[in-house]
Amino acid sequence: MxxxxxxxxxxxxxxxxxxxxxxxxxxxxxxxxxxxxxxxELASAPSIPDDANAIPALYGIATLGPRRPSSLAAYLHVSAPTVSRLVEKLAAAGLVTRMPDPDDSRASLVALTAAGAEVTTDLFRVGDALMGELLSSWSDDDRSRLGILLSRLAADLSPRTP
Structure with missing residues (x-):
């Protein structure tokens, strides 16, 4: 049905x-x-480039740490040229920087700048505020159970992530 x-x-x-x-x-x-x-709509920072992958890239770098462009492309499920253009946009906006990979001098890592970390922290804060607003009429018990069940579902899905 x-x-x-x-x-x-x-x-x-x-x-x-x-x-x-x-x-x-x-x-x-x-x-x-x-x-x-x-x-x-959540992003109040005008410095975030108008690219559908910009915010997910910032989230990924903020939570996973500095990434090789190829790792970032895999995380975002996009091609290497797409992530290359995205990194250039984010770098031009002052949100990320390229740095040498300490494990391989031929490679580089993409890392958040201080401004990128600030913007990302704000994105997380706004997301938390939105969720608080959406669940404001829910009981503490319902909010707690939702968190527990969604965490359990996320854990069960993790092994299936490509």
């Missing part, structure tokens, strides 16, 4: 052919949270 994503969407209802209500809801959430428009 097809699932309605938004019962109030009128004639433009998106129907997902999942039997699972959970999967349908997760796809809806991921679609919204992962969209470039939503991420751009």
């Amino acid at each position: 097809a699932r309605k994503v938004d019962p109030d969407a009128g004639s433009d209802e998106l129907r997902l052919p999942y039997e699972s209500d959970v999967l349908a809801a997760l796809v809806r959430i991921m679609t919204v949270l992962g969209s470039a428009a939503f991420q751009r």
Whole structure:
């Protein structure tokens, strides 16, 4: 049976052919949270380049640490030329820098600058504030259970990540 994503969407209802209500809801959430428009709305820093991969790249570098461009491309699921252009945009905006890879002098790493770390910290803060607002009417117990269950699902999905 097809699932309605938004019962109030009128004639433009998106129907997902999942039997699972959970999967349908997760796809809806991921679609919204992962969209470039939503991420751009969260980002108050005008220095972030207008590139759909800019914010995910900043998140990745902030959480995983300095990365080789090839590792960043794999993380973002984009090609090497795409990540090369992205790194140039982020570097021109003063958010990342290239530095020598201490393990291989022929390679470089992409790392956040102080400004990039500040912008990324702000993105995390805004995301936390949004989630607090969205869940403000939920009980403490419901918020806690949601966190536990989503963490469990994330852990179960981790081994399947390419």
